[in-house]
Amino acid sequence: MSLRARANGWFERRYPMRAIREGLAHQMHKLLPPHVSWLHTLGGLLLFLAAQQILTGILLMVYYRPTTEDAYESVRFLMLKASFGWLIRGLHAWGATLMIAVLVLHMLRVFIMGAYKRPRELTWVGGVLIFFTTLGFGFTGYLLPWNQLSYWATTVGTEVAASIPGIGRSLGVLMRGGEAVGQETLARFYTMHVVVLPWVLVFLMIMHIVMIRTQNLAPLEAVGEERPLDPRTAVSFAPQHTSRELVVFPLFFALMIAVVILFPPEIGVKADPTVTPEGIKPEWYFLPTYQLLKYLPKLLGLGLSAIPPLLLLLWPFLDRSRARRPSQRKLSVTIGLGALLLTVLLGLVGYLSESEITLFGKHIRFDMYGVPEVVPAGR
Amino acid sequence: MALFFALCAQTPAATTPNSCVACHAEIAKLEAGRAHAQAEIGCVACHGGDSAQAEKDAAHAASAGFSGKLGALATVELCGNCHADVARMNPYGLPTDQLAQYRTSRHGQGLFTDHDESGAICSSCHGAHGILGPKSSESPVHPTHVAQTCGKCHGDESLMTAHGLAATAPAAYAKSVHAQVLAKGDDSAPQCATCHGSHGAIPPGFGSVAAVCGKCHMREKELFQKSPHAPLVETGDFPGCIVCHSNHAIQPAEPRIFESVCGLCHGGTPEVLAKRDRIAGALNSSNELLAAREAELQAAAQHGLASDEDELFLDEARTGLKSARVLQHSLDPARVEEVTGEARGQLEALRLRLQKERDAQRWKRLALLPVVAFLILMSLGAWVRFRRLHSHA
Incomplete structure (x- = not known):
């Protein structure tokens, strides 16, 4: 032997x-299933992005110091002195944004193809929970550079939570560790960002992948009419589907590096609790909620903004139709696309609100509600 | 819990009944907890009468020494009775020269010499009831309220006209750089009393303006006294600081002063104007350079490309230019140019550092292009493999 x-x-x-x-x-x-296409690489891309975020996050932790005195300086040191620190931070910051964008596209693909239907309801619920956890990463990570925008956006964000009737004040204190955003808040957000949320995400992703691997990807046939896969038309995970992913992943990573080179994330001005800057806005993925809250009385706005996440979570239990093909689910697809359009529109108005742009030679100013006003020349 | 609160509760001390409060409740409310109430100085101490009497007539009886509302002279003398008494003021650590100072003031001269009771007396500034110490932020004589207190009379056009004065000073002061600094919460910023005095309030004399301004602007005063203008102040031909800076409406000292003021006297002397141009030129060009570097550093900082050392270069230049702005009071172009030259040197060094950092960043980014190219090639290779697999399938 x-x-x-x-x-x-x-x-x-x-x-x-x-x-x-x-x-x-x-x-x-x-x-x-034979209909598996390039769109089905979005799930694998999310796994790739999550791994990338964890790796770059660990590297950032080597230099980052979570105190109000040192946080900003440590990020500046990382950007200026640490070898490729600017690249690591750039990949992490852009990775967060792209992960949410890819998540939305992935969920849209699953929604339109009716892949959440029986028996995959829990796979969808797990996916929505992954989406919420990723938003949690975005919210907690935004504060960590401790600059003016992050400080004040967190102040506004925690104030929104604190205005929930009944538990609001306690929730605000629990999030901030006091009445105002400060050292206690930074410590809490950091712990959530680097310890609690990563474990939650890893657990949810394992559950999600296990469910996908055991139930396989959803076919396009209606619920109860699924046929066994025909080996002549089916797509093999390896090498057919993985070869698609091998095309997408390096291309996406190249795109990320290019974006980091062309649009490196800013570090801004160090947080100053005594100076409120103008035009405080949250990250783009919170803009729709931020804008919605402006139009409505506080209580109504909070109640209304809680409905979309709940609908998203419970959608597989509300849509009981058996058809999966989008052409046979016109109402459901219209509702989904309508909600997405409304969200994008609200986000766009939120982005433009309290800003000025020049369009076709005309200077246009948007008020806090996003209502445009042409500014006469010379003003 | 009840015991905790019970132990904390204070038992009110037994007090002598004061019947004045029955009718003058509002005044009693004003006095509660204030300086005189704390010192147990009651109504009778100032107004006479008998506070133990419940009936108004008996309480207000002339036989009980009731004096009622006091006139201006009586008020000043009454306040002075205690506040000029060293033995009485010592326990409170208060000065006792207020009355003596008041006598020397324009207000005091009007009252004591001209018997004019329309001028300011103690209560005009401190109030009659509910008087607070000057350190209390609510006091009308706290630095943040002095301009408003003086302005009650000095902004009153009819009252000032009667005294042959202009009522413009409070409004002018409100626009001044001093008022702006005070409004930002710096209690040490000059207000009316800083230049005119408080109890001994009097306009600074023609020759003493530089001395008054020089209390705070010491280096400027020192340089001014060595300048060609100084002897003219002695002879009464040049009013000093106010020529360029005005008096109440003092604005931030900007180089435009050179253009608007120097020519008023030196219009016909080109050699003096040439000196002015050298000083103004050195300051203006340095200020422009500073503003440009500040903007450049801010943009670099926004992208995390500015270090603490870069900030130090800018701070050094700012300090140099601040000192050059002071040095211009010497009216010596060579000295101003020397200091601004050093500051410009710091700004140039900063420019080179930022340029170097930008170049380094550019190279670091360019170095990643091969990585991007490699990834794209990898993707293309995978595409070729995918096409091959697809055609087989």
Whole structure:
């Protein structure tokens, strides 16, 4: 018996190498429904982005110091002195934004293809929870550079939470660790961002992937009319689908690096609790809610802004139709696309509100509600 | 819990009944907790009468020494009775020269010499009831309220006209750089009393303006006294600081003063105007350079490309230019040019540092292009493999 075979045998008796290898091979060669396309690489892309965020996050932690005195300076040091620190931070900052954008596209694909229907309701719920967790990452991570925008956006954000009737004040104090955003808030947000949320995300992603691998990707046939996969038309996970992913991942990573080079994230001015800057706005993914709250009385706005997340979470239990093809679910698809359009519109108005732009030579000013006003020349 | 609160509750001390409060409740409310009430100085101490009497006539009886509302002279003498008494004021650590100072003031001269009771007396500034110490932020003589207090009379056009004065000073002061600094919460900023005095309030004399301004602007005063203008102040031909800076409406000292003021006297002397142009030129061009570097550093800081050392270069230049602005009072162009030259040197060094940092960043970014190219090639390779697999399928 060769030395290699003896070594393998020694390990096999102590660790089920063969069983693991066979399990992996089974998963790798699994057949996927024939309609699987480039759009189905979005899920894998999210896994790639999550890994990228964790890796760059660990590297950032080497230099970052979560105190109000040092946070801003440590980020500045990272950007200026640490080797490729600007690249790591750029990838992490842009990665956060792109992860949310890809998540939205992935959810849209699942929604339009009716992939959330029985028996995949919990896969959808898990996916929505991953989406909320990612938004949590965005909210907590935004404060960490401790600059003026992040400080005041967090102040506004926690104030919104604090205005919930009943539990609001306690919730505000719990989030901030006091009445105002300060050292306690930074410590809490940092702990959430680097310890609590990563574990939650990893757990949710494992659950999500396990459900996908055991139930396979949803076919396009209606619920109850699914046919067994035909090996002649089905797509193999490896090498057919993985070859698609191998096209997408490096291209996406190249795009990310290009974006970081062309639009490096700013560091801004260090947080100053005594100076409120003009035009405080949250990150783009919170802009629709931010804008909605401006139009409505506080209580009504808070109540109304809680409805879309709940609808999103419970949608598979509300849409009981059996059809999966979008052409057979016109009402459902119209509702979904309408809601998306409204969200994008609110976000756009939120982005433009309290700003000035020049369009076709005309200077236009938008008030806090996003109502445009042409500014006469010379003013 | 009840015990905790019970132990904290204070038992009110037994007090002598004061019947004045029955009718003058509003005044009693004003006095409560204020300086005189704390010192147990009651109504009778100032107004006479008998506070133990419940009937108004008996309480207000002339036989009980009731004097009622006091006239201006009586008020000043009454306040002075205590506040000029060293033995009485010592326990409170208060000065006792207010009455003596008041006698020397324009207000006091009007009252004591001209018997004019329309001028300011103690209560005009401190109030009659509910008097607070000057350190209290609510006091009318606290630095933040002095201009408003003086302005009650000095902004009253009919009253000032009767005294042959202009009523423009409070409004002019409100626009001044001093008022702006005070409004920002700096209690040490000059207000009326800083230049005119408080109890001994009097306009600074023609020759003493520089001395008054020089209390705070010491270096400017020192340089001014060595300048060609100084002897003219002695002879009464030049009013000093106010020529360029005015008096109440003092604006931030800007280089435009050179253009608007110097020519008024030196219009016909080109050699003096040439000196002026050298000083103004050195200051103006340095200020422009400073503003440009500040904007450049701010933009760099926004992208995390500015370090603490860069800030130090800017601070050094700012300090240099601040000192050059003071140095212009010497009217010596060579000295001003020397100091502004050093500041410009710091600004140039900063420009080179920022340029170097920008170049370094550009190279770091360009170095990543091969990585991007490699990733795109990888993707293309995978595409070729995908096409091959697809055609097989």
